Amino acid sequence: MNIISHNCPRCHTKSSAFDLHVSIRRKDINYRPSTYIGFDTLGQCKVCKKGVIFGYEIYQGNWTKIDYQTPDSLSYEPKDALFDLKYIIPETSNSSVPQFTPDPINGFYVQATQNMNNDAWDSAGAMCRKVLDVGTKLLARTNDIDLNKQQTNNLAARILRLHEVGKLTDELRDWAQKIKNDGNFASHDEDPFSQTQAEELFNFTQIFLTYTFTLPGMLASKRPPEENGTD
Ligand SMILES: [Zn+2]
DSSP states (O other): OOEEEOTTTHHHHHHHEEEEEEEEEEOOOEEEEHHHHHHHHEEETTTOOOOEEEEEEEEEHHHHHTOOOOOOOOOOOOOOOGGGEEEEEEEEEHHSSSOOOTTTTTHHHHHHHHHHHHHHHHHHHHHHHHHHHHHHHHHHHTTTOOOHHHHOOOOOOOOHHHHHHHHSHHHHHHHHHHHHHTTOOOOOOTOOHHHHHHHHHHHHHHHHIIIIHHHHHHHHHOOOOOOSOOO
């Protein structure tokens, strides 16, 4: 077993220690004229005890030089044996923020993710509420949607208003309604969240961000360039 240092995508500990337990050899990769050998290595974070897959690749010639050892069987950092770390599963939290989510909402979402990963349901729920609160206000502002006093102060009322003017789908409205009835849209921050409530609200938050920022952002970025008059 080998031990390496890496930021943990599960509990977000910086430079955590991981025990590398086992490697499976993936299909060889041909980057002509060279062949690379790929491994998926199971690591366990010493802080949160959760598992992570490290995806390594090594040039065949370099693998021969280290007697065909695998990342877990080495007694030093795999990168020192010229193993390249190509990916980690799960990815770190920053890359899991729905694309095109603006500041500061993306920062709140990262905190919600960290709290979810740490089983901190109250903090996660409060952060999701903050994401939705700021996100729905931004959505109303950027689309010049008038809000009355109740819609300004109350998240559920604001979601209904955004649905009414066509900025949220029926499904999102129904989901918001369900969550509201379960009590976890309550504006009282002292109400504790159960795990189920936090998970529901987190899922809703993800879908809200994807629908509100990711899809429009992707469509805008894929829009063909303006014709410039040449054939
Ligand atoms: Zn961890």
